[in-house]
Amino acid sequence: MRHIVSILLENEAGALSRVSGLFSARGYNIESLTVAPTEDATLSRMTIVTTGSDEVIEQITKQLNKLVDVVKVVDLSDGDHIERELMLVKVRAIGKDREEMKRMADIFRGRIIDVTDRDYTIELTGTGSKLDAFLKAIDGSAILETVRTGASGIGRGDRVLKV
Amino acid sequence: MQLSGAEIVIRCLQEEGVDYVFGYPGGAVLFLYDELFKQDKVKHVLARHEQGAVHAADGYARSTDKVGVALVTSGPGVTNAVTGIATAHMDSIPMVIITGQVPTHAIGQDAFQECDTVGITRPCVKHNFLVKDVKDIASTIKKAFFIASTGRPGPVVVDIPKDITTHKADFEYPKTIAMRSYNPVTKGHAGQGKKAIQMLMGAKRPMIYTGGGIILGEAAAELTQLVRLLGFPCTNTLMGLGGYPATDPQFLGMLGMHGTYEANMAMQHCDVLLAIGARFDDRVIGNPKHFFEEPRSIIHIDIDPSSISKRVRVDVPIVGNVREVLQDLIKQLQAGKVKPDQAALKTWWTQIELWRGRDCLKYDRSSAIIKPQYVVEKLYAITKGEAFVTSDVGQHQMWAAQFYKFNKPRRWINSGGLGTMGVGLPYAMGVQLAHPKAQVACVTGEASIQMCIQELSTCKQYRLPIKIINLNNRYMGMVRQWQEFFHGNRYAESYMDALPDFVKLAESYGHVGMRIEKPADVEPALKEAFARKKDLVFMDFITDQTENVFPMVPGGKGLSEMILV
Numbered sequence: 001m002r003h004i005v006s007i008l009l010e011n012e013a014g015a016l017s018r019v020s021g022l023f024s025a026r027g028y029n030i031e032s033l034t035v036a037p038t039e040d041a042t043l044s045r046m047t048i049v050t051t052g053s054d055e056v057i058e059q060i061t062k063q064l065n066k067l068v069d070v071v072k073v074v075d076l077s078d079g080d081h082i083e084r085e086l087m088l089v090k091v092r093a094i095g096k097d098r099e100e101m102k103r104m105a106d107i108f109r110g111r112i113i114d115v116t117d118r119d120y121t122i123e124l125t126g127t128g129s130k131l132d133a134f135l136k137a138i139d140g141s142a143i144l145e146t147v148r149t150g151a152s153g154i155g156r157g158d159r160v161l162k163v
Numbered sequence: 164m165q166l167s168g169a170e171i172v173i174r175c176l177q178e179e180g181v182d183y184v185f186g187y188p189g190g191a192v193l194f195l196y197d198e199l200f201k202q203d204k205v206k207h208v209l210a211r212h213e214q215g216a217v218h219a220a221d222g223y224a225r226s227t228d229k230v231g232v233a234l235v236t237s238g239p240g241v242t243n244a245v246t247g248i249a250t251a252h253m254d255s256i257p258m259v260i261i262t263g264q265v266p267t268h269a270i271g272q273d274a275f276q277e278c279d280t281v282g283i284t285r286p287c288v289k290h291n292f293l294v295k296d297v298k299d300i301a302s303t304i305k306k307a308f309f310i311a312s313t314g315r316p317g318p319v320v321v322d323i324p325k326d327i328t329t330h331k332a333d334f335e336y337p338k339t340i341a342m343r344s345y346n347p348v349t350k351g352h353a354g355q356g357k358k359a360i361q362m363l364m365g366a367k368r369p370m371i372y373t374g375g376g377i378i379l380g381e382a383a384a385e386l387t388q389l390v391r392l393l394g395f396p397c398t399n400t401l402m403g404l405g406g407y408p409a410t411d412p413q414f415l416g417m418l419g420m421h422g423t424y425e426a427n428m429a430m431q432h433c434d435v436l437l438a439i440g441a442r443f444d445d446r447v448i449g450n451p452k453h454f455f456e457e458p459r460s461i462i463h464i465d466i467d468p469s470s471i472s473k474r475v476r477v478d479v480p481i482v483g484n485v486r487e488v489l490q491d492l493i494k495q496l497q498a499g500k501v502k503p504d505q506a507a508l509k510t511w512w513t514q515i516e517l518w519r520g521r522d523c524l525k526y527d528r529s530s531a532i533i534k535p536q537y538v539v540e541k542l543y544a545i546t547k548g549e550a551f552v553t554s555d556v557g558q559h560q561m562w563a564a565q566f567y568k569f570n571k572p573r574r575w576i577n578s579g580g581l582g583t584m585g586v587g588l589p590y591a592m593g594v595q596l597a598h599p600k601a602q603v604a605c606v607t608g609e610a611s612i613q614m615c616i617q618e619l620s621t622c623k624q625y626r627l628p629i630k631i632i633n634l635n636n637r638y639m640g641m642v643r644q645w646q647e648f649f650h651g652n653r654y655a656e657s658y659m660d661a662l663p664d665f666v667k668l669a670e671s672y673g674h675v676g677m678r679i680e681k682p683a684d685v686e687p688a689l690k691e692a693f694a695r696k697k698d699l700v701f702m703d704f705i706t707d708q709t710e711n712v713f714p715m716v717p718g719g720k721g722l723s724e725m726i727l728v
Binding site: 025062070 | 290345467473
């Protein structure tokens with residue numbers, strides 16, 4: 001099963017490799033991993049999307065908690081949560097494709113953030129499956145480049161992960 | 164007054180009450196050694212290889228309840244130390260390893276004797292630090308000792324670049340330390356304790372299985388009290404030997420791959436299992452599928468939540484310091500009215516005694532060639548069970564574990580998790596320094612001993628009167644045993660050819676050497692050796708080449724599927 005795990009950890013050199021090293025050493029999957037400092041610059045917030053049986057996910061959260069740099073761990077999939085991913089996609093935009101790309105970006109509530117006479121760069125946020133759907137909807141041969149951040153997640157309502 | 168980084172490090176060690184540092188000097192730690200030289204509170208023990216230094220510090224920690232401390236230089240000093248660090252990590256031994264690093268401006272430049280210490284050691288430490296500012300040294304070392312010795316213990320590496328040891332700062336050693344990201348649990352959940360008692364009282368075929376957690380958690384007295392109060396059978400893992408008195412009738416011996424018949428059968432067929440400070444590893448329960456074929460309820464007490472339900476599903480988990488949890492259980496038991504089911508218990512003990520009657524550790528006592536088991540039995544008799552026994556890894560380790568009856572914790576010192584050959588002699592050094600008056604025996608084999616043989620020189624320098632029991636069968640015995648059982652007697656590279664003359668070897672290091680070739684000479688030789696209170700005696704016992712360790716649970720088989728003699 002797919003799980004989205006949020007981690008608060010000390011914003012210190014090497015903290016990221018402790019987490020990624022744990023996943024590779026114990027053979028756990030990482031589908032995506034994002035990390036950046038929080039409003040408190042001494043803390044980083046990490047979101048990991050992983051897959052595994054209930055037993056494996058339980059071990060993952062326990063092993064993460066055991067890392068000395070990790071302050072808090074929560075499996076967002078345990079309750080209501082929101083997740084978003086950002087994608088930048090550069091597409092060919094010439095001839096009749098130019099109008100079509102604009103239209104598709106609008107339908108998916110994307111924004112064109114860079115324009116040349118030959119291409120557009122479209123910014124799109126949403127769940128991973130929405131981004132997948134966009135890539136499927138446009139002409140694959142028109143895609144020049146894609147960059148995705150991986151998912152970030154947050155609990156709904158008063159579900160808060162804080163020190 | 165401002166102190167140099169090097170002075171601060173040594174002052175920190177003094178503040179921590181460190182009496183021995185095991186190490187080996189080199190370029191990146193010269194300032195640290197200079198400061199060690201200028202004081203005499205912290206004594207340095209010069210090993211002959213960094214691996215030996217770390218093992219010795221590890222042995223020191225295992226035989227005491229103190230943190231073992233090692234000091235090595237950058238680059239190869241660190242890589243040589245890695246085996247020692249990983250060995251300590253697998254067995255949760257509290258250690259602080261201070262490593263030199265190239266100067267901060269040279270880090271990442273592929274400098275002479277540079278390696279990424281924090282990166283290399285990350286998977287085999289509880290935590291590690293790179294100190295980048297002299298002002299951080301004291302708090303980092305405080306944290307290192309705190310992390311190493313609390314919760315589930317483990318080794319912590321502190322990497323200090325050379326220039327940091329010359330920079331100056333004010334020194335004040337923090338009295339306490341609080342870390343928001345590290346708060347190990349101590350007290351177990353009271354409600355869980357109640358559930359556990361209920362389950363134990365309802366048991367028809369109970370079993371108590373304990374591991375290294377009892378030793379590390381200083382809970383042997385509590386365990387003994389609990390087991391006697393309940394009247395249940397008790398088994399120890401290899402790491403847990405000495406946690407419960409081995410001469411007590413309620414003790415079924417060690418369990419696992421080379422555990423006793425009665426311990427493995429009782430483990431497999433119990434209906435309620437109380438596991439304490441143990442982790443159900445592959446050498447203990449054999450094939451997990453086979454283990455699950457018999458339904459049983461499991462109570463698991465451990466300080467590390469990640470040990471619980473890792474390999475075996477647990478019904479009542481209790482996370483906490485084993486000693487405090489056991490004290491709590493004992494109190495509840497004494498206050499409670501319900502007693503264990505005596506009729507069921509009687510039937511269960513009758514069954515266990517039948518299994519025990521199988522006499523699974525028997526061997527040919529009339530052999531004209533020295534049987535290794537006989538040597539360990541005699542060692543036990545002559546030392547009256549009071550010795551500290553270290554071992555290496557292989558057949559001799561199993562025989563020592565099976566035939567030396569440990570009645571006290573911290574007397575049996577071996578590498579259980581990583582299974583590191585070569586630990587025996589350096590372990591014995593650490594133990595002998597921690598207990599100068601005690602009898603220390605290193606039970607080893609001719610293959611293992613050669614992996615850290617250079618430490619005989621250290622033993623001479625520090626006058627360590629260790630007794631080395633070399634069970635010399637001219638084979639890497641355990642490898643040969645597996646090749647005999649599972650590889651059609653093809654003894655690929657397991658024969659130890661071109662062995663040194665160990666008597667002469669010992670003598671060349673300034674020690675006493677003996678060769679013992681006949682069973683009748685075993686006892687007199689051991690007596691003579693232990694009478695030499697000031698000498699290291701290397702006893703080379705020429706033993707039966709074909710002897711195997713029984714019982715044996717072959718890899719992939721279930722606990723009750725033992726090969727018996």
